[in-house]
Amino acid sequence: MAYFKPISISLSPNVEKDDLKLALNLIIRPWLWKNGKAIKEIEDRFKEYLGVKYAFSFNSGRSSFYAILKSLDLREGDEVLLQAFTCNAVPNPVLWANLKPVYVDCNKDDFNISVDDLESKITTRTRVVVVQHVFGQPADMDRIRAVCSANNLILLEDCAHSLGAEYNRQKVGAFNKAAFFSFSRDKIISSIYGGIATTNDKSVAEKLEALQKEFGQPSRFWIFQQLLHPILLNYIILPIYDFLDLGKIFLVLSQWLNILSKAVSLQEKRGERPDYFPKAFPNALAVLALNQFNKFEKFNDHRQKIAEYYYENLKDTKFELPKKFENRKNVFLRFTVKHLQAHEIIYEAWHKQNILLGDWYTTPVAPYDTKMEEIKYIHGSCINAERLAKTTFNLPTHINITREDANRIIKFLKSF
Numbered sequence: 001m002a003y004f005k006p007i008s009i010s011l012s013p014n015v016e017k018d019d020l021k022l023a024l025n026l027i028i029r030p031w032l033w034k035n036g037k038a039i040k041e042i043e044d045r046f047k048e049y050l051g052v053k054y055a056f057s058f059n060s061g062r063s064s065f066y067a068i069l070k071s072l073d074l075r076e077g078d079e080v081l082l083q084a085f086t087c088n089a090v091p092n093p094v095l096w097a098n099l100k101p102v103y104v105d106c107n108k109d110d111f112n113i114s115v116d117d118l119e120s121k122i123t124t125r126t127r128v129v130v131v132q133h134v135f136g137q138p139a140d141m142d143r144i145r146a147v148c149s150a151n152n153l154i155l156l157e158d159c160a161h162s163l164g165a166e167y168n169r170q171k172v173g174a175f176n177k178a179a180f181f182s183f184s185r186d187k188i189i190s191s192i193y194g195g196i197a198t199t200n201d202k203s204v205a206e207k208l209e210a211l212q213k214e215f216g217q218p219s220r221f222w223i224f225q226q227l228l229h230p231i232l233l234n235y236i237i238l239p240i241y242d243f244l245d246l247g248k249i250f251l252v253l254s255q256w257l258n259i260l261s262k263a264v265s266l267q268e269k270r271g272e273r274p275d276y277f278p279k280a281f282p283n284a285l286a287v288l289a290l291n292q293f294n295k296f297e298k299f300n301d302h303r304q305k306i307a308e309y310y311y312e313n314l315k316d317t318k319f320e321l322p323k324k325f326e327n328r329k330n331v332f333l334r335f336t337v338k339h340l341q342a343h344e345i346i347y348e349a350w351h352k353q354n355i356l357l358g359d360w361y362t363t364p365v366a367p368y369d370t371k372m373e374e375i376k377y378i379h380g381s382c383i384n385a386e387r388l389a390k391t392t393f394n395l396p397t398h399i400n401i402t403r404e405d406a407n408r409i410i411k412f413l414k415s416f
Contacts, residue, residue, distance in 0.1 A: 004354040006241045007405050009334065010186045011251075011356075013398035014292060014299065015230045022291055026284045027227045034217045036283030042290050043196065046181070050174045052198045054205035056212050057286065061160045061182025061195035063215070063278035065130075066093035068178045068197050071207035072154060074099060074127055081121060082130040082158075083113040084364040084377065084385035088268055089182075090130065090158060091365065091375045096273045101375065102126070103364070105382035109323040111336065111392075112139035114384065119147055128154045133162035133172050135360070135394070136188070136303075136331035137322065141167045141175055148176075156180075160195075163188040164300045166329035178204055183285075185229065185263060186398075188299065188333060189292035191285040192226040193261070211278075218279040225261045226285055232260065241354075264367055271374035295399075300331045303397040306406055307332040310395055313410045334358050334394035337413075342393045345416055353412050358394025 026032060039057055046055040058064045069080070076098040082090055084103045091101040105117040111134040118129065129148050131139045148155040159165075159173040160182035166172065173179040178201065183194030199205050232254065241247030254260040265274045281289075292299075307322075307330075314321055320338035322330070336358075339345060343362065349355040362368050364385040365377050372379065380386075395409055 004408075006238060006247075006354050006356065007396065007401070007408065008238065008241070008356045009358040009394060009396035009398070011238060012185050012190060012192070012230045012233045013396065013400055014190045015234055016295075016399065019288065019291060020230060020234055022288060023227050023230050026287060027224070027231070030220065032287070033220060033223045033284040034282050036286070038283050038286035038290055039281055042281070042286045042293065045290070045293055046196050046198060050171055050198055052174050053200045053202075054208070055196050055198045056205070056208040057194065057196050057281035058212065058215070059195070059218050059279040059281055059285070060089075060193050060277060061180055061184060061187075062089045062093050064180035064182075064195035064197040065090070065156075065158070066096055066278045067208055067211045067215075068156060068180060068199075068204070069093060069097040069099065069128075070211055071178075071204045072128070077125065078127040079123060079125045080128040080130060081118060081126060083132055083134075084382035085111055085134065085361055085388055086132060086364075087361070087366050088264065088271075088370045088375055089160075090132065091377075092268055092271060092273070095271050095375065099128075100125070103377055103382050103385075105384045106134070106388065108384050108388065110137050110139070110325070111135060111388065112137065113144065115140060115143045115147060117382075118144070122147075122151050122153070126151070126153060128156060130156045130158050132158040132160070133165055135322075135336050136162050136165050136333040137325075138162065138165050138167040138172050138328045138330070145175070160184070160187060161333045162331060163296060164329075165331045168327050173198055177201060183289050183292070188331065189289060189296045191288035191292065192229045194281055194285050194289050196281075212280050215278050215280050217282055218276050222261070222276050223282050223284055225259070229260055269367065269370045271371065271376075299399050302399050303332040304330075306397045306401055307335050309403065309406050310335050310410070314413065317414060319413060332397045334360060335397050336360075336392050336394050338388075338391050339393070340391055341416075342391050345413070346393050348416065349409075349412055353408065355409060355412060357409075358396065360394055361389050361392075363389050
C-alpha cells in the first residue's frame with residue numbers, strides 16, 4: 001500500500017514546537033510542578049477575557065464542573081438536566097455529587113440541547129440545566145434562558161468545546177450562574193489535562209475557592225504523566241503511527257503500563273470517580289495552558305479558515321455540512337459532517353489513507369464502551385442523539401492541519 005503521512009484529529013493536536021520545548025523544560029524542573037505563579041495568572045487571564053468576576057482552576061473540566069455542583073445549594077437526588085450526544089465526563093460529576101443526571105435530546109441541525117425536549121423533561125426535582133456548546137457551536141441561549149427563568153432553574157454552561165465562541169456577540173461562559181472550560185488534550189487549548197470554573201456569583205466563588213484548597217494538588221507522578229504525553233506523542237508515537245500499527249501499540253502499551261494517562265479511565269466508563277479527580281490545577285500544567293492561551297485566537301482563526309475550506313469544497317456533495325447561524329460564532333473545534341455510512345467512512349479513512357477522522361460521538365454518551373446503565377442513560381430516551389451517533393463524524397480543524405491535509409481529506413471523501 002502507498003505511504004500516506006498520518007493525519008490525526010486527536011492525540012494532542014494543538015502541540016507546536018514551543019509547547020514541546022516547554023514540556024521538555026518543565027519535565028526536568030520538578031520544583032515548578034505543583035505551586036507557582038502560573039496558576040493565578042491563567043485564572044486572571046480568563047477573568048479578563050470573559051469579563052467575569054471570579055475564575056478558579058482545577059485539574060480537569062470535570063473537576064471544575066464537580067466543584068461548581070458542590071458550590072450550589074443542592075440536595076442529594078436533585079435532577080441535573082444535560083444533553084445526550086456528549087462524553088461521560090459530563091454526567092459523571094453529577095453522579096459523584098450524588099445528584100441525578102437526566103438526559104435531554106439534542107437538535108439535528110446544531111447538535112445542541114433541544115429546548116422542546118428540555119421543557120418536557122422538567123420535573124419538581126429538577127434544579128440545574130447544563131447547556132453544552134457542542135463542537136464549538138453556541139446553543140440557542142435566549143430560548144434556554146427563558147425556559148430556565150420560567151422554571152426557576154440554575155443554568156450552567158459547559159464550554160469544554162467552545163472557548164472563543166460567541167452568541168449575539170457575547171462570549172460563551174459569561175451568560176449564567178457559572179461555567180466551566182476544559183484544557184484536555186484535544187480541546188481549544190490543551191495542557192493535556194486542566195480546566196477552569198468561572199462565575200459572577202460571590203457565594204459560589206467563595207465555595208469554589210474553599211474547594212480548590214480542599215482538593216489539593218495531584219500527585220507528582222500524575223503531573224509527570226501529563227508532561228510526558230506531548231513528548232512521547234510527537235517524538236515517538238505519531239512518527240510510527242502508520243507503520244504496522246506500532247504507534248498505536250506503543251500508545252496503548254504506555255497507557256496499560258501507566259506511563260501515560262488515559263483521556264477517560266475505566267472507572268469513569270462505569271460512573272465511578274478515579275482518585276486523581278477532583279484536584280486543583282498544578283503549576284506545570286498552568287504554564288502549558290498559558291502558552292496555549294496566548295495562541296488560542298490564532299488557533300481559532302485557523303479552525304475557521306479550514307472550516308470554510310471544507311464548506312467550499314464539500315458543498316453539493318452527499319455529505320451534510322454543519323448549519324450556519326447568523327447570531328452565533330462557531331469556533332469549529334471539529335467540523336462535524338453527516339452521512340449514512342459515517343462509521344464505514346471513519347474505518348476506511350484510517351485503513352486506506354492513514355487519516356484518523358473523529359468519532360465524537362458513536363454512542364449517545366461516549367466513549368462507546370461506557371456502561372450506559374451505570375451513567376443512567378435510558379435507551380430510546382434521546383432519539384436524535386442515537387441517530388446522530390450512527391450518522392456523524394468529524395473532520396480535523398486544528399493548527400497542525402494544513403491546506404494540503406484538508407485537500408487529502410476532501411479528496412478521500414469525494415471518492416468514497
